Amino acid sequence: MKPVITVVIPVYNAAATLGRTLESLRGQRFGDFEVLLVDDGSNDAGLEGAGALSDQRIQVLRTPGRSGPAAARNIGIKRAAGEIIAFTDSDVVLPPEWLERIDAAFKDREVAVIVGNVVAPPSTVLGNAIAAQGFPGGGSIGFDRMWKVSPDGCTTNITSCNFAARRRVFEEHGSFDESFPLAGGEDTELAFRLVKNGVMIRYVPEVVVEHEPRTGLAEWVRWQVLRGRACRHFKLKVGNVSGYVGLRVWSSWNVVKASFPRPRFPLVVLLLLTSFFLQQWGYLFEAIPGRHSESHT
Numbered sequence: 001m002k003p004v005i006t007v008v009i010p011v012y013n014a015a016a017t018l019g020r021t022l023e024s025l026r027g028q029r030f031g032d033f034e035v036l037l038v039d040d041g042s043n044d045a046g047l048e049g050a051g052a053l054s055d056q057r058i059q060v061l062r063t064p065g066r067s068g069p070a071a072a073r074n075i076g077i078k079r080a081a082g083e084i085i086a087f088t089d090s091d092v093v094l095p096p097e098w099l100e101r102i103d104a105a106f107k108d109r110e111v112a113v114i115v116g117n118v119v120a121p122p123s124t125v126l127g128n129a130i131a132a133q134g135f136p137g138g139g140s141i142g143f144d145r146m147w148k149v150s151p152d153g154c155t156t157n158i159t160s161c162n163f164a165a166r167r168r169v170f171e172e173h174g175s176f177d178e179s180f181p182l183a184g185g186e187d188t189e190l191a192f193r194l195v196k197n198g199v200m201i202r203y204v205p206e207v208v209v210e211h212e213p214r215t216g217l218a219e220w221v222r223w224q225v226l227r228g229r230a231c232r233h234f235k236l237k238v239g240n241v242s243g244y245v246g247l248r249v250w251s252s253w254n255v256v257k258a259s260f261p262r263p264r265f266p267l268v269v270l271l272l273l274t275s276f277f278l279q280q281w282g283y284l285f286e287a288i289p290g291r292h293s294e295s296h297t
Contacts, residue, residue: 005033005084005099005164008076010069014090015044017212021090022052030099033086034059036076041066069160070176070186077167077175086164091212092118101207102164112199115155115163116207117143120214127215129267132259133275134251136211137161144203145254148247155203156195160187162209173197177237184230188244189237224275228282 007025011018025035035058039047052058061075077085084106088094105114118137122128131139134146137159143149147157173194180186191201214220235241252272259268 002081002083003032003034004082004103005030005086006076006080006082007033007035007086007088007099008038008073008080009035009088009090010038010040010072010076011042011047011090012040012066012069012072013042013044017091018047018052020093021088022055022058024092024094024096024098026055027096028094028099029096030103033057033099034081036061036079038063038072038076040068040072068178068180068186069183070178070180073160074175074178077170080167083167084164085167085170087160087162088209089161089211092161093210093212095208095210098207098209101204105202105204105207106164106166110200111202112169113158113163113165113194113201114204114207115143115158115201116203116209117205118159118162118209118211120211123213124215125264125267126217126220127213129264129271130214130220132264132268133255133272136214137209141255141258142205144205145258146251148250149203153203155201156191158187158191158201161211162207164207169194169199173199180230180233180237182226182230182233184226185234185237188234192238220271221278224278225282225285227275228279228284229286230282231279232283232286 009021037047037052037058038061040063047053047060052060059079061079063072063075073087084102086099086102102114105111118139120127120131120136120139123131128140132141133139134141137143138146143159147155149155176186177189180189194201214223255272256269259265
């Protein structure tokens with residue numbers, strides 16, 4: 001019999017975190033699911049160390065070389081047997097009720113896509129300040145302070161480490177755009193396309209996951225530059241992005257309000273301003289005529 005839910009996880013060199021993700025999946029109270037791990041050209045021993053290759057519930061698929069998370073997720077979508085396809089990442093811990101709550105949300109036949117909340121556990125001083133900026137997926141301030149949610153619970157964005165959709169959504173509206181040359185922006189483009197086509201995205205805050213905090217300064221700098229570069233490709237795809245600029249101003253103000261007057265406030269503001277300049281640099285760098293991006297990291 002086909003499972004109710006297929007969980008798709010793109011994996012790239014995740015030896016340090018994948019074991020915790022899979023262990024949290026094994027502890028789910030909802031049992032009618034399968035797991036598709038899509039290995040995107042890893043060169044570490046993450047799959048073996050996490051016991052993925054010996055777990056009968058887990059299928060390991062592979063991309064043809066280093067293809068990026070969009071292609072990895074699309075391979076999972078094509079091979080999924082479940083009517084509902086849930087997505088998470090290899091550095092996320094899922095509470096025991098995660099799948100149970102996803103299943104409950106889809107009992108409403110009108111619901112086509114849901115997105116949940118993401119929390120970052122306390123870590124270092126720098127890690128806490130990064131989480132206070134609302135990334136990844138809401139960080140320590142919540143999804144609904146980074147992306148607007150209407151009074152009826154609808155939103156216009158997804159976070160790829162914690163969302164789910166009915167299979168028919170991808171059959172009718174397409175999957176992730178694999179033409180993005182960077183690992184960023186493809187989830188925002190998918191959400192943009194779905195909303196444009198009249199698909200409702202329901203925010204379900206009780207569907208929550210815990211994301212590994214980002215605690216390294218060098219990693220954070222690279223991440224901000226990558227976000228700026230990805231924004232360039234997103235704009236080329238969708239055209240007018242004035243609404244997203246306004247959203248960034250709104251969410252930045254929420255970050256400032258959520259941190260004041262805590263001791264971390266100066267560091268949060270400094271990182272917020274620095275992120276703006278790093279992303280602008282990345283955007284302008286990617287706009288250099290004749291430049292071709294090949295990185296998926």
